[in-house]
Structures are given as structure tokens and as C-alpha cells.
Amino acid sequence: MGAIESKVSEPVSDESVLVNAARNGDVGAFEQLVRRYDRNVFRIAQHITQNREDAEDVVQDAFLKAFQNLGQFQGQSKFYTWLVRIAVNEALMRLRRRRPERTVSLDEDVKTEEDSIPREVADWSPNPEQLYSQAELKDILSKTIQGLSPGFRTVFVLRDVEALSTEETAEALNLSIPAVKSRLLRARLQLRERLNKYFKRRNGDSKQ
Amino acid sequence: MTCSEFLKELSDYLDNTTDQRIRAELEDHLHWCHNCYVVCNTTKRTIEIYRDSQLFELPDDLRNRLRTAIIGKCKQHKAKTDA
Numbered sequence: 001m002g003a004i005e006s007k008v009s010e011p012v013s014d015e016s017v018l019v020n021a022a023r024n025g026d027v028g029a030f031e032q033l034v035r036r037y038d039r040n041v042f043r044i045a046q047h048i049t050q051n052r053e054d055a056e057d058v059v060q061d062a063f064l065k066a067f068q069n070l071g072q073f074q075g076q077s078k079f080y081t082w083l084v085r086i087a088v089n090e091a092l093m094r095l096r097r098r099r100p101e102r103t104v105s106l107d108e109d110v111k112t113e114e115d116s117i118p119r120e121v122a123d124w125s126p127n128p129e130q131l132y133s134q135a136e137l138k139d140i141l142s143k144t145i146q147g148l149s150p151g152f153r154t155v156f157v158l159r160d161v162e163a164l165s166t167e168e169t170a171e172a173l174n175l176s177i178p179a180v181k182s183r184l185l186r187a188r189l190q191l192r193e194r195l196n197k198y199f200k201r202r203n204g205d206s207k208q
Numbered sequence: 209m210t211c212s213e214f215l216k217e218l219s220d221y222l223d224n225t226t227d228q229r230i231r232a233e234l235e236d237h238l239h240w241c242h243n244c245y246v247v248c249n250t251t252k253r254t255i256e257i258y259r260d261s262q263l264f265e266l267p268d269d270l271r272n273r274l275r276t277a278i279i280g281k282c283k284q285h286k287a288k289t290d291a
Binding site: 025027030031034035038039042043046047055056059060063064067068117118121122123124128129137138141142145156160161163181184185188189191192195196199 | 215216218219220222243246247249250251253254255257258259260261262263264265266270271274275277278279281282283285286289290
């Protein structure tokens with residue numbers, strides 16, 4: 001395996017050494033934690049805020065808050081789950097500031113199941129990603145997830161993009177496990193429905 | 209199993225967290241219900257496409273700039289609390 005192993009994240013025991021050192025004021029140890037998770041925090045922040053500047057601010061503020069409050073981190077959860085919780089709160093706060101006219105809350109729930117009932121059932125092209133250039137595809141995915149409510153897209157991003165477990169997602173968002181599961185199902189079905197128009201099988205199955 | 213019962217279990221099925229009995233029922237449903245088969249398949253693809261999309265990657269120059277700013281602020285905080 002050798003050199004390739006550097007891509008694999010360090011074991012948790014090593015992480016608790018870093019967290020303890022950082023808690024005692026070792027900024028160098030904290031910098032290693034920043035390097036480990038900054039990409040994830042940025043992705044989560046940008047998904048929630050849908051705004052690059054806000055996402056940059058969230059990354060800075062979330063890590064600074066984490067450093068300032070490490071004394072309160074009990075170590076019962078993973079450091080990353082705790083950090084995600086801070087970052088999600090920071091991101092939602094910025095979203096609220098930017099859209100004061102709309103309620104932004106993780107507690108919001110859709111009144112009916114209607115939004116998640118599949119309306120269009122069409123099979124997709126065998127390789128939908130190949131219908132578009134990389135840039136076009138990113139634009140489609142970004143616009144599509146933006147259409148979801150903040151609560152739904154946050155659950156989807158934590159579970160399906162960042163691969164947190166249902167339990168970790170529930171902890172990071174202060175939601176119950178059934179609430180996470182229900183939002184995840186709806187988010188997945190809504191995204192599927194919205195992606196249909198781009199990816200459904202067409203005659204000849206090639207780019208128009 | 210009806211289509212709406214299938215839909216309720218879809219997430220757990222895709223996450224492979226259903227017990228074996230329910231899984232067998234879901235797969236039986238998939239054998240004869242083309243609509244649910246398509247919904248299941250395209251939902252699975254939705255998850256995969258987002259997972260593999262590399263959407264919102266942090267560019268190296270911005271990453272360095274953010275880290276420098278974060279560490280600078282942490283040092284300031286430490287200096288204040290040490291004082």
C-alpha cells in the first residue's frame with residue numbers, strides 16, 4: 001500500500017491527541033484539524049448558503065468558534081460531527097441574514113407528502129453524466145439542489161455527499177433519527193424528480 | 209406491497225439498512241412494478257451523481273488563504289487568553 005495511504009484519514013485515536021493538544025492551546029495541532037476538514041466544511045457551507053462569500057466566512061468562523069470552545073467539547077461525539085454542527089449553525093445564520101423575508105429553519109417540515117410523490121417516471125440515459133460537459137453538469141446539480149428547502153438540502157448533503165451516518169446527521173442537526181430519515185427520503189425523491197428533465201432517456205440517447 | 213409502501217422504504221433499501229424479510233418483499237415488488245424499478249434506479253443514480261460530482265471543491269489558493277486567516281485569528285485568541 002505504501003505511499004497511497006497518505007490519502008486515508010488518520011485514525012480517531014490520533015485525532016483525539018490532536019484535539020487534546022489544541023484544547024491546551026496548541027495552534028499547530030489545531031491547524032492539522034483544519035487541514036483535515038476544511039474542504040468538507042466549505043462544501044457543506046456552500047451547499048447551505050449557496051453563496052461563495054458566505055461559505056468562506058462560515059469556514060473561518062466555524063473553525064475559530066471550534067478553537068475557542070474546544071473546552072466544551074466533551075469527546076462523546078466525534079470532533080468532526082461537533083464541528084459540522086457549528087458550521088451548519090453558522091451557515092443557517094448567514095442564510096437568514098441574506099433572506100430575512102423567508103423563514104430558514106431545520107425544523108420546517110413540508111405539510112404534505114405531495115412534494116415527494118414521483119410524478120414523472122422516465123428512465124434515464126445509461127450514462128447521464130456524459131450528456132453534459134463537466135461544467136454544465138456542475139451547474140445543473142448546483143441549480144437543482146438550490147431548489148430544495150435548506151432543511152432538506154442540509155440533510156441530503158450531510159448524509160449523501162459527506163457520508164455521515166443517520167445518527168451523526170441527527171446529532172449534528174439536533175434532529176431525531178426519524179426526522180432525518182423522513183427528510184432524506186423526500187430530498188432524494190425531489191432531486192430525482194428535478195433531475196429527470198436533464199437526464200431522461202431521449203431518442204438516440206445522445207446529446208442534442 | 210403497494211407502491212406507496214415501497215416508496216416509504218426506498219431510502220432504507222438504498223442504504224441497505226432494511227431487514228432481510230422486508231428486503232425480499234421490496235425486491236419482489238421491483239420484479240413486477242416497472243415504475244418503482246425506474247424510481248429506485250434513478251434515485252440511486254441521483255445519489256451517486258451528487259456524491260461523485262465534486263461540487264464546491266475548495267481551490268488551493270483560497271484554501272491557503274482561509275487557513276492562514278483562521279490560524280492567525282486562533283493565535284490572536286490564544287494571546288488574549290494567555291495574557
